[in-house]
Each structure stands twice: as structure tokens, then as C-alpha cells.
Amino acid sequence: MTTEMICAGFGGQGVLTIGKFIAQAAMQEGKNVSWLPSYGPEMRGGTANVSTVVSTEPIASPIVSFPDVLVALNQPSIDKFAHSIRPGGVLIYNTNMCPRGCQREDIIQIAVPMNEIASEIGSMIVLNMLATGIIIGKTNIIKYETLEGNLTSFLKEKNPDLLAKNLAAIQRGIEIGKQYA
Amino acid sequence: MSKILMKGNEAIAEAAIRSGCRLYFAYPITPQSELIEYMAKMMPKVNGTFIQAESEVAAINMVYGAAGSGKRVMTSSSSPGISLKMEGISYIAGAELPCVIVNVQRGGPGLGDIQPAQGDYFQATKGGGHGDYRLIVLAPSSVQEFADMASEAFDLADKYRNPVMILADGMLGQMMEPVEFKPAKTDAELQELANQHLSWCICPNADGDKKHHHEINSLELDPQVLEKHVLDLYKKYAEIEKNEARYETYNVSDDNEVLCVAWGTASRVVKSAINEVMKEGKSVGLIRPIRVWPYPYDAIKQAIGKNVKKVYVFELNSGQMVEDVKIAVEGKVPVDFWGKLGGVVFTPAEIKEKLETCF
Amino acid sequence: MEIIAKRPEALTKEPFHYCPGCMHGVAHRLIAEAIDENGLINEIAGVAPVGCGVFAYKYFNFDMAEAAHGRAPAVATGIKRARPDMHVFTYQGDGDLAAIGTAEIVHAANRGEKISVFFINNAIYGMTGGQMAPTTLPNMKTTTSPYGRNVEDIGYPIRVCELLSTLVAPYYIERVSLLTSADIIKAKKAVEKAIRYNKENRGFTFVEFISTCPTNWGYEPEKARQWAKENMLPFFKPGVFRDKGEGVE
Known part of the structure; x- marks a missing residue:
């Protein structure tokens, strides 16, 4: 069983982190993982993306041609990658930043006003964790508990308030994702 | 750990x-x-x-x-x-x-x-x-x-x-x-x-040996002496070639109709493509030099099974390894090459398409 | 019987290959004497340049590395960092140090590497046959400035001591001359000080020697000395530019 995923958005939206937290947790759950970011000038404010592969088999290519899941936090990400999603695959996108959306009908589209929800939770910083929650809710690619443990050990001392908001965002995302599962 | x-x-x-x-x-x-x-x-x-x-x-x-x-x-x-x-x-x-x-x-x-x-x-x-x-x-x-x-x-x-x-x-x-x-x-x-290197390297003369004088040097103006030095280097290189070639085989068997050769990260993309074409009942093997010098010429030669129609080299360059593969193949079967340049990385789908043309 | 002069232990028995009237041999000897006097022969390493000093690795009687052209300060950095218990110096000419190796000398000095640099300035490339050096004087003729160094075209000679003195880190910088016996006695003191500071790991020490190249200048040794006195010393003035040990900043 292999899941290939691309997360894309503006630099600073935390797309690389989405892939990293999923790869990290999947590794701890005994899966093979790879995380391949775009790098270079595009990191500095342009569109950033990361290919993440999670598999029960050894991973051959870390390059994702046809993702099972695309997370698009802005419109250019849909324009660039949505055509390559495998038929029957999933597009998770941020309606607040993707005014034109996506016209494909052979994929599952999860359209979420992520900016609004993140603001409700109390910080735009948690937008990427909201997206991560949606991925988990839809695909069960990792367990919530593993991610919670990692975030807790990372943030509990440094910033307990941000930890609480992040966990709230993930839980909210999981609820949304489950509606499409 | x-x-x-x-x-x-x-x-x-x-x-x-x-x-x-x-x-x-x-x-x-x-x-x-x-x-x-x-x-x-x-x-x-x-x-x-x-x-x-x-x-x-x-x-x-x-x-x-x-x-x-x-x-x-x-x-x-x-x-x-x-x-x-x-x-x-x-x-x-x-x-x-x-x-x-x-x-x-x-x-x-x-x-x-x-x-x-x-x-x-x-x-x-x-x-x-x-x-x-x-x-x-x-x-x-x-x-x-x-x-x-x-x-x-x-x-x-x-x-x-x-x-x-x-x-x-x-x-x-x-x-x-x-x-x-x-x-x-x-x-x-x-x-x-x-x-381990104290017999030749720059180091304190701990026992005050009057003859202690280590030179770190590549200069030798006497051509005869320099020639001998280079010949000695090549004796060492021959020893390295004999002992140190390393490679990995992936799905190499007598059924192979195509044998791929790829190295580094490019080989992983080729592996993914091979996994896909195998699903279509086509037999493709891969040999990956783990070390590119010394080069595993013998291993490549031996990996060419009796049904192999073509050796296909895939690299993220203009085909720089092809010369080595041709030396290994010794003209037994045709050697073909496909690659991407300038930092463009090929995808498994592209490699699969290339492999499918071989059948 | 009292020995009043002998070959320094820090020199091998290999005869120098230098031309008559050349001052490399004098500089080698001064360095070797200072090493002997400081008892450093078993814990010092030198780095030879490319240029006339290229065979210095054969002449010094301790561990030596031969560097690529201009890279001696980088090589010395590697040795000193790998073996901080040892003392390391480089020996370089003007083309090596002030042209192709400008970056290496400036940055080794700027890092305050705890090494000594001995710099032979005779205003010309000797080994390759008398080409223009970065320290060739204005209007001076060489094989690559056959009409004299045209400062409008190729710029003025580089004064390395002055240049390095703009940096904060160097511990000791002095320019001396090897043109007369009296100068050599003064030069000896500078070399001894550099080696002593090196022994004490005080910091980056630098001694420039104003010297001659009779062969490539095309003068008899005595005339070369006279020419250098009249032309080089006014442009490259001897003196202490930095001596943190003596409060000269």
C-alpha cells in the first residue's frame, strides 16, 4: 500500500511542514517514507511544494508524478498540479485562496475555507495543521495520537498556547476529512 | 538505535x-x-x-x-x-x-x-x-x-x-x-x-629521531622518478579496481528482455518504472553501480541474460555513463540511452513509456 | 674547542639550488636558526610555496608540505587545525602570496590563524623567468612589462604589510630588509620574534623580507643590492606595523 502526496502553497504557509509531520509520524508507525521538497528561490515567497510518499513497501522513486492526494493552499498550486491527480484521487484545497477552484469531476474535491477556520481557532499559523487534519480524516494515513505526541514534545515547553491551537486545528480538520471518507 | x-x-x-x-x-x-x-x-x-x-x-x-x-x-x-x-x-x-x-x-x-x-x-x-x-x-x-x-x-x-x-x-x-x-x-x-598514518604524515617528532622528515608533496621534476610514482599510483588503482567495485541488481533474471543501467537517485525512478511495466507482464532488470569508480564492468556483462534485446541507460545527464556501459556490454546487444538535462528530473511515467517502446 | 658557527639543525644537508646573490638562502638560515633557538625542531612544520622557494621542503629538516601556487596559508591552516600541538609556518614569494594567493593570505591573517608567514619580496617572478610581480615597482622592466610597469595600465605595487595591517586579528607584522649585514641582524630579530610568538600560540605573525633577484633583474649581486636600497626601500619601508606583544597596534 503506497500513498503519494503533494502539498503546495505560498512559501510561508507551512506546506513543507505538512509533509514533514506526516512523514515523521508514518515512519514512527513503521512505514517507509520519503519527503522531497522543492528548493531554491521559490522558497523565498514563491510557490513551494513537497512530495511525500508513505508506503508499506520500500520506496523506489521519491518523485511523485501522479499524486493520490494533492493539498493546495493557493490557486497556483491547483493550476500546476491538479491535472496530475490520479483519477479517484483527492484534492484538498483552501477556498479562501483558490477563487477558481478545480474543474475535474473524476476526483474527490474537499473544498474548505481554511483561512476562516484558522482565524476562528485563533491563528493563521495553524492553517497547515488544519490541512493535515483533513488529510488524516480522509485517508487515515497516520494516527492522530502519533501526531499529537510529536507536536506535544515539540511545543509543550516552548509554546503551550500554540500547541493547543494546533491540536484544535488538527481535530477540526479530521472532522471535516471524515465527512468525505 | x-x-x-x-x-x-x-x-x-x-x-x-x-x-x-x-x-x-x-x-x-x-x-x-x-x-x-x-x-x-x-x-x-x-x-x-x-x-x-x-x-x-x-x-x-x-x-x-x-x-x-x-x-x-x-x-x-x-x-x-x-x-x-x-x-x-x-x-x-x-x-x-x-x-x-x-x-x-x-x-x-x-x-x-x-x-x-x-x-x-x-x-x-x-x-x-x-x-x-x-x-x-x-x-x-x-x-x-x-x-x-x-x-x-x-x-x-x-x-x-x-x-x-x-x-x-x-x-x-x-x-x-x-x-x-x-x-x-x-x-x-x-x-x-x-x-594509523604516523609513519608518513606531518606529526610531532615524538621520539626526537634525527632522520624524521616527512614530506607531503606532489612535485617531482625528474621525469623518470615521476613516471615511477605514477606507475605506482596505477598499481594501487589496479588493486582498487580488483577489490572495490560494488553494484546492486534489481529484478535481474534470465527472463529480462531489457536490462537497465542507472546510478544514484535516477536509479530509483527507473525502479518505479520497472515495477509498473512488470505489472504488464514485461520483464525488465536493473543494474545499479553503487560505486562508479571502480566501475562494475564484469557485473554488467554477466547481468545480460540470454533474452535481453537491449541495454537501456538512464541518467540525469547527456549519457556520460554510456561509454562505461558499452565497454561492459562488449557489443553483445545494442546500448540505448535516454536522459534529462539541466536539472530536469525524469518521472517514473516517462521512463515507463521509454521501456514500453522496447517490447 | 668552541663552536661559534654551525649549520642549523633545522636545515638538512641538501645544498641550496639558489642563484648567486639570491637571498632565499639567507632567509632559510634565519628561520632555521630561530627554530633551533626556540627548541622547536620536533614540533614544527613548514609549508613551501610555488616559485623559487619551491624546494624549501627539501631544505628544512622537519615535516614539510608542498602547497599549490598561492595556497600555502590554507594548507598551513589545515595542518595547524589538525595538529594544534604543532607550530606551523609558510614560506612564500611575492607572486605566490600577493597575486595568486591574495585571498588565502588575507583570510588566514583575518582569521588570526596561529601560524607564521615568511614573505620574500624581490619584486619579480624568479622561477618562471623574470615576469612582473604584484610588487614590481613602477616603470620596472620585466619580461612581461618589457616597457616598464605602467601604473596607469596595471596599477601600483601592492604593499602587503600595510594591507594586512588594516585587519584586526594579526598579532605581529614587520617588514625587514636582507640588503646589508646590519639589515640581516635586524631581520634575524624579527624572525626570532615571529617564531617565538608562534611557539607561544599568540596569533598570526608575518615577516616580509625585502630582497633581490640579481639573475632576473640582470644586475650583479652588489649592484642589485644597491638598486634595491635606492628603489625598493623607499616604496616598501621597513618597520613594525603591528606587534601586540609590544603594544604596537
């Missing part, structure tokens, strides 16, 4: 420190900067030396000095910076000094771009610097292998008193995969490493 999710650039740095590297000199360049940053952070914690040199040229000459002092030393860069180091690499090979050089390749020629490429194959395996010399060249294809090659590279360098290059690329440097490290060298092992 449990697995850690780490970038290739960081994993090779950590593995080098664990292998006893306590001296590192380099100059920043994308896409290897995480490596120099990791060294800057970690070397002081192990009482090691980190210097951000004024140039790649200076960095490799610092390596020459430290290697001449018999200590485990490493430098790293990416393609344009490796070109700058070539002067020093030739001197290091000529003076027979052990050291490790990491090349996280990017697209070229010239300033090129910063995306993954394999365009430095000729430079690494056929020369690059001036004169008759050889580098041992290791070509990792995963973060784990990249890390494992650190101790392998230092051991080979010490064993043969020869510079060893780890020829990676931007993809391997930038990607994260789980990696499991070998235990770090103990103090006793470090002491042993420090003493």
Missing part, C-alpha cells in the same frame, strides 16, 4: 562525525548548504574544527593540509564549487592523501541551476583535475546509503591513501528519509585512527 527522519545533507554530516571526522572545511553553495550548516553546529560539540573557508579553493587546500597531518577530514560542495576544488583534488591524489569530498550535484555547465543532476560523472570518474589519477567514487541512491557511505568513504580513503568522492545530487541532499546511524567511534577508536 531508532530511525530519524533527516535530510541527506544532514545525514551525511552526522555520519561523517560518527566516522571520526573532526575537521571540515567548506564554502556555502546550494543545494548542499544544510551540510555546512550542520557541521557548523555540531563540530564545536565534538571539539572538532569547522571553518567556512574564503573559497572552495582554500577549503580543499585546508583539506590537503589536514589530510597531510593524517587526520580524517572532509569537504563538500556542489558542482561549480567542485570544479574549483579540482586543482586541490589533483594535488591530494598526487600526494596520496586520504580525504572525503562530497559533491551534491546540480545542473550545469557553468553556473547552471540548483536542481538535481548527474552531469559531473565524467569529472568524478575520468579526471576533472590535471594529470593521471583516480578518485574512488561512491554513488548513493538513498539517504540511508548516503549516510552509510561516510564511514565506507573514510575507510577506503585511509586504506588506499586516496581521495574518495561521494557523488550525490540535489535531490538526495534535500530530501528526507528515515536513517539509522552506526554508533559513533569511541575515544579508543579515534585514537587508533589518529595513529
